[in-house]
Amino acid sequence: xxxxxxxxxxxxxxxxxxxxxxxxxxxxxxxxxxxxxxxxxxxxxxxxxxxxxxxxxxxxxxxxxxxxxxxxxxxxxxxxxxxxxxxxxxxxxxxxxxxxxxxxxxxxxxxxxxxxxxxxxxxxxxxxxxxxxxxxxxxxxxxxxxxxxxxxxxxxxxxxxxxxxxxxxxxxxxxxxxxxxxxxxxxxxxxxxxxxxxxxxxxxxxxxxxxxxxxxxxxxxxxxxxxxxxxxxxxxxxxxxxxxxxxxxxxxxxxxxxxxxxxxxxxxxxxxxxxxxxxxxxxxxxxxxxxxxxxxxxxxxxxxxxxxxxxxxxxxxxxxxxxxxxxxxxxxxxxxxxxxxxxxxxxxxxxxxxxxxxxxxxxxxxxxxxxxxxxxxxxxxxxxxxxxxxxxxxxxxxxxxxxxxxxxxxxxxxxxxxxxxxxxxxxxxxxxxxxxxxxxxxxxxxxxxxxxxxxxxxxxxxxxxxxxxxxxxxxxxxxxxxxxxxxxxxxxxxxxxxxxxxxxxxxxxxxxxxxxxxxxxxxxxxxxxxxxxxxxxxxxxxxxxxxxxxxxxxxxxxxxxxxxxxxxxxxxxxx
Amino acid sequence: xxxxxxxxxxxxxxxxxxxxxxxxxxxxxxxxxxxxxxxxxxxxxxxxxxxxxxxxxxxxxxxxxxxxxxxxxxxxxxxxxxxxxxxxxxxxxxxxxxxxxxxxxxxxxxxxxxxxxxxxxxxxxxxxxxxxxxxxxxxxxxxxxxxxxxxxxxxxxxxxxxxxxxxxxxxxxxxxxxxxxxxxxxxxxxxxxxxxxxxxxxxxxxxxxxxxxxxxxxxxxxxxxxxxxxxxxxxxxxxxxxxxxxxxxxxxxxxxxxxxxxxxxxxxxxxxxxxxxxxxxxxxxxxxxxxxxxxxxxxxxxxxxxxxxxxxxxxxxxxxxxxxxxxxxxxxxxxxxxxxxxxxxxxxxxxxxxxxxxxxxxxxxxxxx
Numbered sequence: 001x002x003x004x005x006x007x008x009x010x011x012x013x014x015x016x017x018x019x020x021x022x023x024x025x026x027x028x029x030x031x032x033x034x035x036x037x038x039x040x041x042x043x044x045x046x047x048x049x050x051x052x053x054x055x056x057x058x059x060x061x062x063x064x065x066x067x068x069x070x071x072x073x074x075x076x077x078x079x080x081x082x083x084x085x086x087x088x089x090x091x092x093x094x095x096x097x098x099x100x101x102x103x104x105x106x107x108x109x110x111x112x113x114x115x116x117x118x119x120x121x122x123x124x125x126x127x128x129x130x131x132x133x134x135x136x137x138x139x140x141x142x143x144x145x146x147x148x149x150x151x152x153x154x155x156x157x158x159x160x161x162x163x164x165x166x167x168x169x170x171x172x173x174x175x176x177x178x179x180x181x182x183x184x185x186x187x188x189x190x191x192x193x194x195x196x197x198x199x200x201x202x203x204x205x206x207x208x209x210x211x212x213x214x215x216x217x218x219x220x221x222x223x224x225x226x227x228x229x230x231x232x233x234x235x236x237x238x239x240x241x242x243x244x245x246x247x248x249x250x251x252x253x254x255x256x257x258x259x260x261x262x263x264x265x266x267x268x269x270x271x272x273x274x275x276x277x278x279x280x281x282x283x284x285x286x287x288x289x290x291x292x293x294x295x296x297x298x299x300x301x302x303x304x305x306x307x308x309x310x311x312x313x314x315x316x317x318x319x320x321x322x323x324x325x326x327x328x329x330x331x332x333x334x335x336x337x338x339x340x341x342x343x344x345x346x347x348x349x350x351x352x353x354x355x356x357x358x359x360x361x362x363x364x365x366x367x368x369x370x371x372x373x374x375x376x377x378x379x380x381x382x383x384x385x386x387x388x389x390x391x392x393x394x395x396x397x398x399x400x401x402x403x404x405x406x407x408x409x410x411x412x413x414x415x416x417x418x419x420x421x422x423x424x425x426x427x428x429x430x431x432x433x434x435x436x437x438x439x440x441x442x443x444x445x446x447x448x449x450x451x452x453x454x455x456x457x458x459x460x461x462x463x464x465x466x467x468x469x470x471x472x473x474x475x476x477x478x479x480x481x482x483x484x485x486x487x488x489x490x491x492x493x494x495x496x497x498x499x500x501x502x503x504x505x506x507x508x509x510x511x512x513x514x515x516x517x518x519x520x521x522x523x524x525x526x527x528x529x530x531x532x533x534x535x536x537x538x539x540x541x542x543x544x545x546x547x548x549x550x551x552x553x554x555x556x557x558x559x560x561x562x563x564x565x566x567x568x569x570x571x572x573x574x575x
Numbered sequence: 576x577x578x579x580x581x582x583x584x585x586x587x588x589x590x591x592x593x594x595x596x597x598x599x600x601x602x603x604x605x606x607x608x609x610x611x612x613x614x615x616x617x618x619x620x621x622x623x624x625x626x627x628x629x630x631x632x633x634x635x636x637x638x639x640x641x642x643x644x645x646x647x648x649x650x651x652x653x654x655x656x657x658x659x660x661x662x663x664x665x666x667x668x669x670x671x672x673x674x675x676x677x678x679x680x681x682x683x684x685x686x687x688x689x690x691x692x693x694x695x696x697x698x699x700x701x702x703x704x705x706x707x708x709x710x711x712x713x714x715x716x717x718x719x720x721x722x723x724x725x726x727x728x729x730x731x732x733x734x735x736x737x738x739x740x741x742x743x744x745x746x747x748x749x750x751x752x753x754x755x756x757x758x759x760x761x762x763x764x765x766x767x768x769x770x771x772x773x774x775x776x777x778x779x780x781x782x783x784x785x786x787x788x789x790x791x792x793x794x795x796x797x798x799x800x801x802x803x804x805x806x807x808x809x810x811x812x813x814x815x816x817x818x819x820x821x822x823x824x825x826x827x828x829x830x831x832x833x834x835x836x837x838x839x840x841x842x843x844x845x846x847x848x849x850x851x852x853x854x855x856x857x858x859x860x861x862x863x864x865x866x867x868x869x870x871x872x873x874x875x876x877x878x879x880x881x882x883x884x885x886x887x888x889x890x891x892x893x894x895x896x897x898x899x900x901x902x903x904x905x906x907x908x909x910x911x912x913x914x915x916x917x918x919x920x921x922x923x924x925x926x927x928x929x930x931x932x933x934x935x936x937x938x939x940x941x942x943x944x
Contacts, residue, residue, distance in 0.1 A: 396788040396790050404782070411780065412590060426579060455593075
């Protein structure tokens with residue numbers, strides 16, 4: 001597959017959006033090429049162009065030796081495309097879905113039994129052929145979608161974000177399937193993902209961002225250029241303070257909290273000058289770390305050290321009693337929908353000023369728990385208290401103490417940024433001078449000056465997310481609820497976002513966050529891992545990761561820990 | 576509290592105004608419907624195709640045929656040669672009515688005996704048939720009167736002189752167009768309200784609203800009042816068009832009319848909020864709105880009088896706010912009715928409004944968990 005200066009624009013109202021801007025790349029035959037980039041980078045557009053479903057605005061695409069623009073049908077005969085939301089019929093059984101797609105793809109009936117057997121064995125769906133597709137877990141649905149796409153083995157397989165939101169166990173299994181496909185066949189796979197940590201599994205990577213190719217080549221090449229530029233720093237002090245100190249050093253382009261330590265990336269292959277820090281912080285240490293793909297991505301996006309961090313989110317740390325007070329407490333919380341138990345006997349407590357995470361795949365019960373905490377859904381049984389209230393029955397003023405940021409952008413897309421700020425501040429009862437002051441604060445703090453009159457729905461994803469956080473913070477809440485806050489945004493926007501959240505936590509705001517991003521869990525002070533409605537483990541990221549520690553795996557990732565935890569809880573039944 | 580509700584109302588109106596699509600939906604279709612319905616909805620028959628079979632072929636019979644040809648209600652499209660040809664003409668809907676003039680028509684007339692003509696009508700559309708018969712009857716009685724006057728026949732024993740009050744020419748537009756005020760106001764208000772909550776649910780912004788310190792009751796008000804405002808604005812445009820474009824007389828006071836209008840939009844808003852409390856998606860809300868709208872129009876007296884309906888259906892119409900508002904809007908337009916004569920129409924709408932708003936509030940609480 002070869003791409004030559006591919007360009008594609010979309011018209012949205014009066015604006016022209018450039019989705020792809022001159023992408024030139026090549027994918028080797030019989031290998032897995034990862035198309036990696038955050039949401040809105042142009043991954044899906046590129047997929048659809050390769051599949052001949054869209055016409056390029058410029059440039060040429062050659063697939064399997066054919067020109068896609070000239071002969072899309074011939075290309076489509078030889079490729080399989082699994083879109084982000086594969087069109088499974090939820091009311092049909094696994095078997096009926098397979099039959100339907102076999103009919104659609106014209107697979108001869110006598111070839112079906114053998115093909116079904118292979119695919120069902122490969123995807124592990126054999127025991128579930130009679131189950132309705134709608135009742136499968138997220139990971140099983142993706143595997144069924146993949147099986148339907150593979151009914152007639154294609155020469156080129158296009159997979160658009162098959163692993164997003166899927167639990168890590170299923171994710172690993174999906175990768176296993178893909179590895180098998182390319183190893184013993186001549187199949188070429190183009191695999192798109194927003195998870196940067198999946199780069200290592202690909203034979204070759206196209207890294208795209210905002211429609212431009214940032215780099216292409218084997219993943220090892222990306223990490224190789226980061227050799228000697230990644231370090232782990234530790235100190236016996238608050239890790240958020242450590243991160244802030246490190247971020248201020250010359251030559252440091254990136255700092256990320258990873259559990260109890262801070263990953264530091266430098267602009268040049270030399271450790272940062274930390275003598276001053278070592279003197280001021282107790283037991284400071286700095287050790288070289290193996291570079292990650294994400295480090296390379298950030299280094300490409302931000303070759304220079306960022307400007308010194310702005311002042312922390314201004315919020316007078318009110319003189320309150322000691323911090324250990326429990327702000328959120330949940331005990332034996334259960335929620336059933338009909339016969340389905342979405343949340344099953346969940347208990348945890350969150351202290352004041354803590355960042356607390358609910359980590360789990362889609363469908364693990366995180367969002368249901370979250371909605372119950374916000375008072376949007378009544379629990380079937382159990383007790384919950386937020387700031388001493390049950391928000392469902394508490395008087396409205398109790399709700400004024402919480403801020404809420406929903407998973408998908410849920411501000412008024414038709415209104416301008418200013419109108420959104422004005423509305424949400426008024427909804428929280430701010431008026432006159434106070435309201436003006438807070439709107440000015442939000443505008444300045446979140447860098448929205450130039451976008452005030454822009455229609456909110458047309459902002460780039462990172463801006464939308466900043467606006468959503470600004471709206472949630474207008475009334476200076478004590479408790480902040482964040483549902484999948486950085487899902488799909490690029491790593492820089494995510495760092496920016498977490499810097500603000502960390503500042504808030506320092507100002508004694510309690511933060512409850514749900515996420516399916518393993519790495520996001522690293523930012524939490526404490527977290528619980530949820531699967532199938534139950535809490536499987538809880539504790540600090542370090543403690544949770546310690547579960548998976550073994551001689552073979554001295555430094556497990558959060559994903560390793562998650563898989564170990566899930567497998568330990570349900571032996572033999574891979575979610 | 577009021578400041579928050581006001582913020583919500585401003586936001587709702589801004590959303591309607593900023594979105595080119597909803598702006599168009601609010602202004603375009605109602606105006607088009609007004610013009611189309613204003614001209615199309617009418618009981619008055621025009622150019623009904625008829626056939627004439629004249630067996631008599633005398634001056635008198637030709638004069639009667641000329642009366643029919645001259646009437647704007649009828650157009651002569653066929654003159655079959657014999658009675659056998661009439662049925663196929665009616666079967667194929669070429670004509671709605673056939674006039675058969677007897678062979679002895681002029682002879683009977685001249686000998687002062689009752690002369691016979693036969694009218695054959697297509698009864699498949701009973702409404703048109705009745706109206707056509709009525710027109711034909713009055714043409715024939717006009718003919719008889721003028722014949723008697725010219726040929727010195729005995730004057731008929733009694734002469735009917737009719738005078739229509741309020742609508743002297745019995746122009747059915749005067750009856751329909753005020754009804755359209757009610758009809759379109761209901762459509763627009765119901766859609767604006769029913770869709771506004773469902774749209775927020777779909778976009779996920781409704782949760783965002785629910786976690787603010789606003790009480791469900793305040794959210795309800797903030798969602799409902801824009802519907803009342805939009806409905807009243809829409810009604811104003813249509814009333815203006817009715818008066819200045821269609822020339823329907825507005826005899827009563829605007830105050831009487833608008834008191835009814837506000838109560839009506841409140842009642843419709845309450846029903847719209849109930850629908851949106853029950854729907855999770857815009858599609859469900861739209862279906863719900865139509866599920867209510869179609870029966871409410873048929874059972875309102877918009878086209879067919881409520882008095883003609885069976886008793887149990889008449890009882891059913893008592894929960895339909897449009898039924899009451901139609902009386903008010905027609906009364907104010909044509910009769911110049913005042914408050915006291917319409918009092919029995921105001922309070923049922925107020926009651927429907929109260930009950931539906933309360934029900935919507937309960938449903939919201941229930942639905943949001």
